[in-house]
Amino acid sequence: MELIIGDKVWSSWSMRAWLVLKRTGAPFTETYVKLHAETTHDDAVAAGSPSGLVPVLKDGDVTVWDSLAICEYLAERFPKAGLWPADVAARALGRAAACEMHSGFHSLRGELSMDLARRETATIAPATAEDVRRVVALWSQLLAHFGGPFLLGSDWSIADAFYTPVATRFRSYGVRLSDHGDVGAAGAYAERLLETPEFLEWEKDALAQARHGGAG
Numbered sequence: 001m002e003l004i005i006g007d008k009v010w011s012s013w014s015m016r017a018w019l020v021l022k023r024t025g026a027p028f029t030e031t032y033v034k035l036h037a038e039t040t041h042d043d044a045v046a047a048g049s050p051s052g053l054v055p056v057l058k059d060g061d062v063t064v065w066d067s068l069a070i071c072e073y074l075a076e077r078f079p080k081a082g083l084w085p086a087d088v089a090a091r092a093l094g095r096a097a098a099c100e101m102h103s104g105f106h107s108l109r110g111e112l113s114m115d116l117a118r119r120e121t122a123t124i125a126p127a128t129a130e131d132v133r134r135v136v137a138l139w140s141q142l143l144a145h146f147g148g149p150f151l152l153g154s155d156w157s158i159a160d161a162f163y164t165p166v167a168t169r170f171r172s173y174g175v176r177l178s179d180h181g182d183v184g185a186a187g188a189y190a191e192r193l194l195e196t197p198e199f200l201e202w203e204k205d206a207l208a209q210a211r212h213g214g215a216g
């Protein structure tokens with residue numbers, strides 16, 4: 001399999017697909033498209049992206065674009081990897097959480113764009129603070145419902161992949177979750193996401209790539 005991705009330091013959608021693909025244990029190659037360049041769209045198309053965006057997964061004759069579609073494809077292709085829980089209700093809640101991230105939180109995504117090399121204390125707009133409060137509420141509710149340590153219980157899932165870049169944004173911009181309704185569980189969960197071996201591997205690659213001038 002081949003995963004086409006953007007600069008690891010910036011590309012949050014790529015990270016989600018990559019974390020999930022790593023969890024399958026299947027071998028794959030990575031193809032990089034340099035983001036924030038005049039040629040990004042054309043480079044992505046040339047690499048095989050129908051939409052001109054990354055990530056894209058190629059698996060033989062199958063090309064899947066869009067992070068969520070890739071994750072769902074991998075969950076079906078590798079059922080033993082346990083990327084979604086076996087329980088139908090838990091799976092539905094996990095999908096709702098992943099979809100809310102995929103289609104929402106526009107202010108948070110716009111104002112606090114992912115940059116793994118960044119550390120600052122940002123003042124955030126009211127709409128972004130509203131998004132942060134919603135993330136804290138969503139995390140807290142699922143952690144309490146399933147008992148943690150991950151959103152759907154004991155096993156890491158696609159829902160956790162979808163929120164890992166969010167945890168990096170909170171760290172990069174110094175967002176204190178206790179200022180946004182957290183009584184401890186959400187902050188601890190954010191730290192947990194940033195301690196998984198898969199995330200640490202991505203982060204190491206990202207910082208090395210950034211030091212060498214980015215992907216491409």
Ligand SMILES: N[C@@H](CCC(=O)N[C@@H](CS)C(=O)NCC(=O)O)C(=O)O
Nearest residue numbers: 011012013040053054055066067068
């Ligand atoms: N909905 C898409 C969004 C993909 C997306 O926006 N990817 C960004 C990188 S993180 C991209 O390709 N940007 C290139 C551009 O906008 O030219 C997904 O979930 O995969």
